[in-house]
Amino acid sequence: MPSAKHIPMRQCVACRERRPKRELLRIVLTEAGPVLDPTGRKPGRGAYVCPDHPECWAEKKLRRFAGTKAQELSQALHIILGSVTSQASQVGNPST
Numbered sequence: 001m002p003s004a005k006h007i008p009m010r011q012c013v014a015c016r017e018r019r020p021k022r023e024l025l026r027i028v029l030t031e032a033g034p035v036l037d038p039t040g041r042k043p044g045r046g047a048y049v050c051p052d053h054p055e056c057w058a059e060k061k062l063r064r065f066a067g068t069k070a071q072e073l074s075q076a077l078h079i080i081l082g083s084v085t086s087q088a089s090q091v092g093n094p095s096t
Ligand SMILES: [Zn+2]
Pocket: 012, 013, 014, 015, 016, 017, 049, 050, 053, 056
């Protein structure tokens, strides 16, 4: 495996897994609350979470980073990221 290319690595605040930066989603804590930063350019205190691991969106796991705003952040992640993968929840759902 050639590793000539430098791939920036970041650590998920929830599961502490190290992954290539582009596989993770950046979150920034602002005064107005946590915001998701897909471009990675917002100023402020940022952290990364796995966008493909719902267990990494849990309030308990985000508290280390977001403190009292963890619940708000958890909800935002579930709304934004959860909608992407919500197709699975329609399987086997009787519509009566
Ligand atoms: Zn993670």
